[in-house]
Amino acid sequence: MVDSGKVFELSAIRRIYKVGSELVYALDGVDLSIHDREFIAVTGTSGSGKSTLMHTLGFMDSPTSGRMDFEGRDVSAIGRGERARLRATRIGFVFQAFNLLPKLTVLDNVVLPLIYGRMHVKDKNELGIQVLQRVGMEHRATHTPGQLSGGERQRVAIARSLINQPRLILADEPTGNLDSKNRGRIMELFASLMEEGITLALVTHDDEVAAYAKRRIRMQDGRIVEDSEK
Amino acid sequence: MNPVGDIYTGASNGLREVWSNKVRSLLSMSGIILGVAALVAMVGIVQGMLGNMRASFERSGGVLKLEVHPREAPESQQHIAGISPGMTWRDIGAIEKAIPLAAFVSPIVDMEWERFVANGRREGAILHGVTPDFAGIKKNELLYGRFISDYDIETKSPVIVVGAHLAETLFRGKGNVVGEQLRVREQVYTIIGQIKPLGNSTPGGRGFNYEARFNYISATTAMGRYKGDDKVNRIEILAANTETMPDLIGQIENTLTQTHRGILDFEVRTQEEQMVELKKLENSFTYSLGGIAGISLLVGGIGIMNVMLASVSERIREIGVRKAIGARSHDIFIQFLAEAVVISLLGGLLGLVASVGLLSLARDLIPQGENINLVPVTAMLYGFVFSSLIGLASGIYPALRASRLDPIDALRYE
Numbered sequence: 240m241v242d243s244g245k246v247f248e249l250s251a252i253r254r255i256y257k258v259g260s261e262l263v264y265a266l267d268g269v270d271l272s273i274h275d276r277e278f279i280a281v282t283g284t285s286g287s288g289k290s291t292l293m294h295t296l297g298f299m300d301s302p303t304s305g306r307m308d309f310e311g312r313d314v315s316a317i318g319r320g321e322r323a324r325l326r327a328t329r330i331g332f333v334f335q336a337f338n339l340l341p342k343l344t345v346l347d348n349v350v351l352p353l354i355y356g357r358m359h360v361k362d363k364n365e366l367g368i369q370v371l372q373r374v375g376m377e378h379r380a381t382h383t384p385g386q387l388s389g390g391e392r393q394r395v396a397i398a399r400s401l402i403n404q405p406r407l408i409l410a411d412e413p414t415g416n417l418d419s420k421n422r423g424r425i426m427e428l429f430a431s432l433m434e435e436g437i438t439l440a441l442v443t444h445d446d447e448v449a450a451y452a453k454r455r456i457r458m459q460d461g462r463i464v465e466d467s468e469k
Numbered sequence: 470m471n472p473v474g475d476i477y478t479g480a481s482n483g484l485r486e487v488w489s490n491k492v493r494s495l496l497s498m499s500g501i502i503l504g505v506a507a508l509v510a511m512v513g514i515v516q517g518m519l520g521n522m523r524a525s526f527e528r529s530g531g532v533l534k535l536e537v538h539p540r541e542a543p544e545s546q547q548h549i550a551g552i553s554p555g556m557t558w559r560d561i562g563a564i565e566k567a568i569p570l571a572a573f574v575s576p577i578v579d580m581e582w583e584r585f586v587a588n589g590r591r592e593g594a595i596l597h598g599v600t601p602d603f604a605g606i607k608k609n610e611l612l613y614g615r616f617i618s619d620y621d622i623e624t625k626s627p628v629i630v631v632g633a634h635l636a637e638t639l640f641r642g643k644g645n646v647v648g649e650q651l652r653v654r655e656q657v658y659t660i661i662g663q664i665k666p667l668g669n670s671t672p673g674g675r676g677f678n679y680e681a682r683f684n685y686i687s688a689t690t691a692m693g694r695y696k697g698d699d700k701v702n703r704i705e706i707l708a709a710n711t712e713t714m715p716d717l718i719g720q721i722e723n724t725l726t727q728t729h730r731g732i733l734d735f736e737v738r739t740q741e742e743q744m745v746e747l748k749k750l751e752n753s754f755t756y757s758l759g760g761i762a763g764i765s766l767l768v769g770g771i772g773i774m775n776v777m778l779a780s781v782s783e784r785i786r787e788i789g790v791r792k793a794i795g796a797r798s799h800d801i802f803i804q805f806l807a808e809a810v811v812i813s814l815l816g817g818l819l820g821l822v823a824s825v826g827l828l829s830l831a832r833d834l835i836p837q838g839e840n841i842n843l844v845p846v847t848a849m850l851y852g853f854v855f856s857s858l859i860g861l862a863s864g865i866y867p868a869l870r871a872s873r874l875d876p877i878d879a880l881r882y883e
Contacts, residue, residue, distance in 0.1 A: 294877055297793070299792075299793060299876050299877050300877060319797075319798065320797055320798075320799075323792070323795055323796065323797040323798075324795070324797075326792075326793065326794065326795040327794065327795020327796075328795070332793050332794060334790075334793075334880070338786070338789075338790040338793070338880070339790075340787055340790060340791075342485060342486070342489055351791070351794060352794045352795050354478065355791070355794060355795035355796045355797070355800055356795050399794065403795075
């Protein structure tokens with residue numbers, strides 16, 4: 240296998256938008272490797288390109304130029320259908336606004352990626368309960384998101400990101416909508432999941448949150464200006 | 470890849486969405502409900518009415534019936550037209566004797582509108598003089614008594630077969646009126662037969678029922694008592710079968726040419742024209758009402774499309790989330806299409822229920838509406854299939870819009 244524990248290998252990645260007649264370099268030559276079991280915090284001011292980097296890593300967006308390898312395979316120019324398949328099966332997403340579907344129960348929300356990924360799982364609900372146990376939310380399986388607190392919702396969202404056993408979990412300001420007590424709990428949860436062997440990249444502008452990560456990447460004007468290991 | 474699973478998931482999502490927005494769903498269904506109800510009810514009513522007309526056509530002899538009417542002799546025979554005796558009682562005998570292809574032959578001695586008196590009541594109705602064969606041409610069912618007999622013809626007996634209208638108006642609530650007497654032009658007749666009213670309505674019930682106003686006496690009585698001669702107004706003949714009808718017409722023409730001494734002062738008419746007219750009427754009803762119902766279904770479809778478009782823009786964020794966690798455009802497309810189809814299917818079903826209500830209302834309100842079928846299966850099937858097709862068609866554009874949303878833009882949407 241070419242894999243050898245390397246999740247992502249990005250070299251000279253550019254993402255250029257056209258806004259009106261002006262070109263915006265959201266990513267302007269990014270080189271980055273991500274390995275298994277890494278915990279990366281991506282920081283930077285707004286407009287620095289950190290969101291675009293997350294979208295690119297999450298197969299929501301494609302680079303304009305440069306080479307991107309995922310699990311040892313060139314994914315710089317794959318199509319929309321293949322990107323959707325990778326999102327469903329290889330990547331987990333955690334959002335600032337939780338983004339649970341309000342009309343579905345907690346359990347139905349959690350198993351949704353299995354359905355979209357056409358995963359061959361014998362008992363989807365059983366697997367759903369298992370991941371809910373990992374985040375300590377199994378007692379809320381039949382509730383709807385509206386009946387949960389913000390911290391509980393984010394736990395459910397984390398369970399949803401875990402269910403397809405992703406190679407990489409991407410979290411975009413996962414504590415941005417939480418109070419300090421819940422922020423701590425969510426970060427503790429991430430830390431304990433790291434022990435279990437996940438790989439995590441999270442975007443934050445909160446130094447306290449970033450302090451949990453072992454590796455910090457700071458972005459500015461579409462470039463990585465700092466990449467340090469703790 | 471599992472299309473059955475996709476459709477199942479889509480349909481259950483659609484049902485959930487419809488159920489959680491009950492009022493909105495009902496409003497968006499209303500067009501389809503009304504469209505289907507209108508389509509099925511209209512077709513049901515038209516079928517019922519046309520069924521009545523057809524039944525009346527069949528009762529009056531159908532396509533097998535021929536009528537011989539007098540007419541002016543042609544120009545070339547005008548100067549000798551006087552040698553023809555015209556249409557007379559003798560013609561009946563001649564046809565009966567010479568033409569075995571004629572199953573039944575009866576003259577009509579037409580007294581038109583007469584005033585009938587009994588029990589101190591008066592009522593206008595139509596009086597025809599006929600022979601026993603007439604019962605074989607016009608299929609009147611008798612409720613009580615018997616029809617005119619050969620004996621009545623021979624003896625010119627003063628007896629009458631009354632229609633449902635006279636039986637009801639002159640002898641209110643009496644039921645069986647056989648044996649009663651009534652007067653026409655100061656002449657007394659004994660009722661020997663009473664014709665069954667049409668349908669299963671109460672006798673002389675709602676509406677104007679023309680057929681119930683016919684009353685019959687012996688042709689010989691009519692000629693003797695009123696006309697004082699042996700002239701008949703027309704001759705009705707029932708052919709034995711359709712194949713031999715052209716032969717029969719030729720034979721009638723030959724026979725009558727002889728009895729009329731070569732003067733062609735008569736014509737044989739068939740009911741074919743009426744048959745064609747009936748068919749035309751049926752078609753024009755079907756197309757015009759079908760068109761109207763089609764338009765209302767179209768409007769219903771536009772309503773669904775409108776609601777679906779609103780629903781898509783309301784749920785842009787949801788679409789973004791679903792795509793972010795791995796839904797393909799295809800999944801989103803199926804989800805929204807299934808929702809539109811669920812709405813139109815439910816609307817179609819409710820429309821069918823409503824149509825039964827409309828039809829039973831029509832049954833009560835429309836004269837002779839008893840023949841209206843409450844469950845016109847074919848029309849219902851059409852209505853249901855059309856409504857689901859319209860739901861499918863009106864869901865495609867909104868579903869396409871939803872499926873084409875970019876996940877990043879959709880997630881950012883507030």
